[in-house]
Amino acid sequence: MSGTVRSEADLVMFSERLANSAAFNTLFREGMDLVEETAAYLDGAGRSEAKELERAVSLTYATESMRLTTRLMQLASWLLLHRAVKEGEMSLAQANREKTKVKLTASDPGARDLIEKLPAALQDLIERSMALQAKVRRLDQTMHAPAPDAAVMGNPLVPQLNALKAAFEQ
Numbered sequence: 591m592s593g594t595v596r597s598e599a600d601l602v603m604f605s606e607r608l609a610n611s612a613a614f615n616t617l618f619r620e621g622m623d624l625v626e627e628t629a630a631y632l633d634g635a636g637r638s639e640a641k642e643l644e645r646a647v648s649l650t651y652a653t654e655s656m657r658l659t660t661r662l663m664q665l666a667s668w669l670l671l672h673r674a675v676k677e678g679e680m681s682l683a684q685a686n687r688e689k690t691k692v693k694l695t696a697s698d699p700g701a702r703d704l705i706e707k708l709p710a711a712l713q714d715l716i717e718r719s720m721a722l723q724a725k726v727r728r729l730d731q732t733m734h735a736p737a738p739d740a741a742v743m744g745n746p747l748v749p750q751l752n753a754l755k756a757a758f759e760q
Contacts, residue, residue, distance in 0.1 A: 614672065617729065621669045621722055625662050628715050632659070639709040650704045654716060657699060661719050665726055668692045672733070686734050694727050 632655055640651050668689060675685045699705055699716050706713070 614676065614729070617722075617725055618669050618673055621662075621665050621726070624715070624718055624722060625666050628658060628662055628719070631711055631715060636709070636712060639711070643709075647704075647707045650700065651708055651712065654699060654705065654708060654712065658712075658716055658719055661698075661723060664693050665719070665722055668694060668726055668730065682733065689730070689734070694723065694730060 636655070640648060640655075643651055671680075671685050671688055671692065674680045675682050680688075699720065705716065708716075
């Protein structure tokens with residue numbers, strides 16, 4: 591073992607690497623594809639399906655399509671902000687400041703009994719957008735978690751080394 595002590599500047603933060611990961615690339619593509627698919631649906635088949643709905647369900651359709659659009663625009667904003675980090679256009683710290691304008695908790699869908707009356711395609715888009723929102727929230731919490739205090743954390747290998755030492759001393 592080396593007695594070299596690493597400075598905090600030498601540490602590589604996992605959170606800073608997430609924007610460059612394959613997982614982020616997959617999430618980014620999934621999010622952008624869902625935005626495009628939703629726009630195509632709402633401008634095409636969704637418009638036709640909405641005209642055939644009863645008045646009360648039509649109001650729910652309008653409300654839920656606005657919530658869906660808002661949710662997806664917030665998610666797209668978050669994804670684009672972190673793609674800028676990936677491409678070196680801004681630092682994670684800058685993205686952290688900018689992301690305060692993005693609301694990842696906004697626009698949850700309405701009551702389940704009302705959603706069930708909507709066309710199946712819209713229900714699917716709502717469900718997929720909520721799953722995407724959950725993934726983005728988890729990634730956001732990981733990427734923007736405060737850095738651990740190195741002094742409090744100590745050397746993470748010490749417990750394992752002590753266990754090995756104790757095992758060999760027996």
